[in-house]
Amino acid sequence: KNTACGDDCSCQELKGGHIKIFYGSLTGTAKQLAQRLAQLVAEHPVLQQHYTTEVIDVVEYDTEDFFKETSICFFLLSNYNIESPVDWFVNGWLKDARYDFRVDRLALQKIRYAVFGLGDSAFAEEDYMRDSYNVDKWLGQLGATRLFPAGEGDKNNDQEKQFLAWADGILHVLSDERELAFAPNHVEYDSEGEDVSEDEHGERVRDVGAGREDGAGISGDEVLDVEDIGKVASKIKTAVEQKSKEEEAYRQSQRQRAPNGRAKRTIGNGKEDAGWTKTPAPPREMVSPMLHKALTKQGYKIIGSHSGVKICRWTKSALRGRGFCYKHTFYGIQSHLCMETTPSLACANKCVFCWRHHTNPVGTEWRWKVDDPEFILDGAMQNHYKMIKQLKGVPGVKADRFQDAFTIRHCALSLVGEPIFYPHINEFVKLLHQKHISSFLVTNAQFPDKIAEMDMVTQLYVSVDASTKEALKKIDRPLFRDFWERFLNSLDALSAKGQRTVYRLTLVKDYNTEDLGNYVELISRGKPCFIEVKGVTYCGYSGASNLTMANVPYHNEVIGFCEDLVNLLGEGYEIASEHAHSCSVLIASTRFKKDGEWYTHIDYEKFFQLVESNKAFTALDFMAKTPDWAVFGVAEGGFDPEETRWYRKQKGDIGVAEQGC
Numbered sequence: 001k002n003t004a005c006g007d008d009c010s011c012q013e014l015k016g017g018h019i020k021i022f023y024g025s026l027t028g029t030a031k032q033l034a035q036r037l038a039q040l041v042a043e044h045p046v047l048q049q050h051y052t053t054e055v056i057d058v059v060e061y062d063t064e065d066f067f068k069e070t071s072i073c074f075f076l077l078s079n080y081n082i083e084s085p086v087d088w089f090v091n092g093w094l095k096d097a098r099y100d101f102r103v104d105r106l107a108l109q110k111i112r113y114a115v116f117g118l119g120d121s122a123f124a125e126e127d128y129m130r131d132s133y134n135v136d137k138w139l140g141q142l143g144a145t146r147l148f149p150a151g152e153g154d155k156n157n158d159q160e161k162q163f164l165a166w167a168d169g170i171l172h173v174l175s176d177e178r179e180l181a182f183a184p185n186h187v188e189y190d191s192e193g194e195d196v197s198e199d200e201h202g203e204r205v206r207d208v209g210a211g212r213e214d215g216a217g218i219s220g221d222e223v224l225d226v227e228d229i230g231k232v233a234s235k236i237k238t239a240v241e242q243k244s245k246e247e248e249a250y251r252q253s254q255r256q257r258a259p260n261g262r263a264k265r266t267i268g269n270g271k272e273d274a275g276w277t278k279t280p281a282p283p284r285e286m287v288s289p290m291l292h293k294a295l296t297k298q299g300y301k302i303i304g305s306h307s308g309v310k311i312c313r314w315t316k317s318a319l320r321g322r323g324f325c326y327k328h329t330f331y332g333i334q335s336h337l338c339m340e341t342t343p344s345l346a347c348a349n350k351c352v353f354c355w356r357h358h359t360n361p362v363g364t365e366w367r368w369k370v371d372d373p374e375f376i377l378d379g380a381m382q383n384h385y386k387m388i389k390q391l392k393g394v395p396g397v398k399a400d401r402f403q404d405a406f407t408i409r410h411c412a413l414s415l416v417g418e419p420i421f422y423p424h425i426n427e428f429v430k431l432l433h434q435k436h437i438s439s440f441l442v443t444n445a446q447f448p449d450k451i452a453e454m455d456m457v458t459q460l461y462v463s464v465d466a467s468t469k470e471a472l473k474k475i476d477r478p479l480f481r482d483f484w485e486r487f488l489n490s491l492d493a494l495s496a497k498g499q500r501t502v503y504r505l506t507l508v509k510d511y512n513t514e515d516l517g518n519y520v521e522l523i524s525r526g527k528p529c530f531i532e533v534k535g536v537t538y539c540g541y542s543g544a545s546n547l548t549m550a551n552v553p554y555h556n557e558v559i560g561f562c563e564d565l566v567n568l569l570g571e572g573y574e575i576a577s578e579h580a581h582s583c584s585v586l587i588a589s590t591r592f593k594k595d596g597e598w599y600t601h602i603d604y605e606k607f608f609q610l611v612e613s614n615k616a617f618t619a620l621d622f623m624a625k626t627p628d629w630a631v632f633g634v635a636e637g638g639f640d641p642e643e644t645r646w647y648r649k650q651k652g653d654i655g656v657a658e659q660g661c
């Protein structure tokens with residue numbers, strides 16, 4: 001007899017363990033229910049003694065860690081027919097793992113799980129609970145053990161009541177783990193030995209759990225007669241053959257891509273995916289209405305379905321004569337003539353210093369609707385000018401600069417996301433150059449082919465966020481499994497460009513400030529013209545990562561790092577400039593030093609002439625002399641003496657870099 005609850009059961013013998021409760025939520029319901037489940041376990045008279053729980057946003061979790069996962073995992077996932085936070089987990093990573101022939105069929109066998117989906121039956125039948133059932137099915141097909149059938153919380157019904165009924169089942173299962181109804185969820189077979197767990201779209205399950213019995217397949221509770229074993233063996237053989245066919249189909253689908261970059265879908269059983277071939281499902285818009293609302297609230301203007309523009313704080317500062325961004329000091333950019341934009345709000349990383357990764361879409365391939373480059377550029381410029389107009393009459397705005405600001409001269413393609421991801425990035429950049437707008441493009445070094453295909457831009461950046469594979473994984477949290485190879489290949493692609501190239505190092509204390517020798521190796525690999533080293537900006541990392549002010553280096557620490565790096569690099573690189581205000585230092589290749597004077601600035605008009613000449617040219621053909629005040633160690637922290645120094649006085653700002661893009 002259990003002394004805690006008085007029941008005559010075997011729970012005293014429970015092994016117990018750790019429970020991870022993952023949620024995927026856009027408007028918070030799934031999160032609330034996940035917390036509720038944790039609470040139910042914590043308050044349960046018996047379970048509380050045996051289990052610990054942890055509630056995790058599935059967006060935050062490194063999907064690759066599921067392969068090592070040994071905990072009991074519950075998934076509370078909301079369903080959306082628009083881009084949503086669970087998209088990467090379900091339709092990016094899990095679906096890929098399920099159909100990738102390189103992933104072991106039992107890769108998730110250590111996981112015991114159950115799924116509860118949140119949805120709304122008012123939505124089309126094929127969308128209703130689609131993602132959550134797919135998770136339930138694909139986890140099983142990758143060897144994980146289903147502890148309890150998938151549940152449904154229908155918004156159109158009593159979602160909470162349905163959740164409590166499912167949670168009650170979960171508590172029972174946990175209370176007596178030895179009597180679990182292990183579902184045969186690796187593959188489900190019908191009497192012909194066919195995998196019946198997929199419908200004609202290859203996505204929906206037939207064993208839908210939560211009282212919605214399918215009836216085909218072998219039930220988990222069935223006990224097999226010895227004579228049935230032969231039949232089952234034959235079914236398994238058929239299923240294994242089936243699996244090979246599926247894998248071949250998957251390989252095919254990876255080779256055949258639709259014009260928009262989306263993989264052509266092919267499903268199990270050798271059938272073609274009717275959903276693609278007959279009535280192709282239109283690709284989703286990258287920015288869902290919710291994300292649109294959230295980004296708009298934060299001052300972003302969304303253009304079309306995947307691009308954004310925002311007015312940079314340095315643009316405002318320059319309009320008021322209070323200083324330009326570090327790119328003015330390093331390269332002669334005038335911040336009030338600069339537009340910061342991106343044609344792809346999506347990215348293939350979830351960097352710790354990017355607070356947006358809770359909301360912005362992620363993916364390893366473009367799977368969204370594609371907007372025209374003309375449309376994006378027009379939209380970005382119009383919105384930029386509209387934002388400038390709103391600054392009219394703001395105290396301190398200089399009339400001449402305000403006037404000039406209506407002719408954009410520079411475009412920083414680095415706002416959020418990954419600009420190089422956009423399928424028409426070359427056309428976009430060409431349009432910029434036609435308007436005599438310079439292009440500074442930042443990429444996160446995960447798309448080496450795209451870097452190789454990239455036409456000449458005024459300045460091509462790669463973010464070098466760490467110098468070792470382990471540190472890069474920790475800081476960038478990349479989605480690609482082969483992220484390190486992609487990173488190195490990107491550096492190789494960069495070195496082959498013959499363009500004006502820059503490594504961007506964002507220093508995060510205790511994350512990436514060690515291993516200088518490795519940085520030296522990476523620099524000799526990509527041979528960048530410049531290395532920008534910046535201290536990470538602290539902007540309140542609440543929830544998105546556990547960085548604190550202690551991870552933000554001071555300007556003199558950034559200088560110290562650069563001095564050590566330059567010493568190790570030996571000849572070929574020197575510190576050329578600094579911008580103390582934004583904790584940034586410029587290391588330049590000595591190819592940009594003539595007769596003892598630095599030429600890190602850019603002759604922009606010369607650049608456009610060279611582009612228009614259609615002849616080959618290099619970075620050395622459009623360099624311009626660095627003004628004396630901008631040279632390292634000459635003037636005070638690289639601040640343009642013609643600007644008015646403006647000190648922010650708020651408490652807590654000490655040590656916080658005012659960076660730019």
Ligand SMILES: Cc1cc2nc3c(=O)[nH]c(=O)nc-3n(C[C@H](O)[C@H](O)[C@H](O)COP(=O)(O)O)c2cc1C
Pocket residue numbers: 024025026027028029030031078079080081082118119120121123127128129130155
């Ligand atoms: C724009 C939008 C799209 C939705 N799409 C679907 C869908 O395709 N299938 C579905 O079952 N439910 C859909 N729903 C319903 C949500 O999944 C449901 O409201 C859920 O409770 C939301 O959970 P959350 O608050 O955790 O995000 C949609 C809701 C909205 C607002």
Ligand code: SF4
Pocket residue numbers: 312313314315325326327333334335336338339340412659660661
């Ligand atoms: S910080 Fe970036 S967007 Fe802002 S003015 Fe400088 S270059 Fe332009």
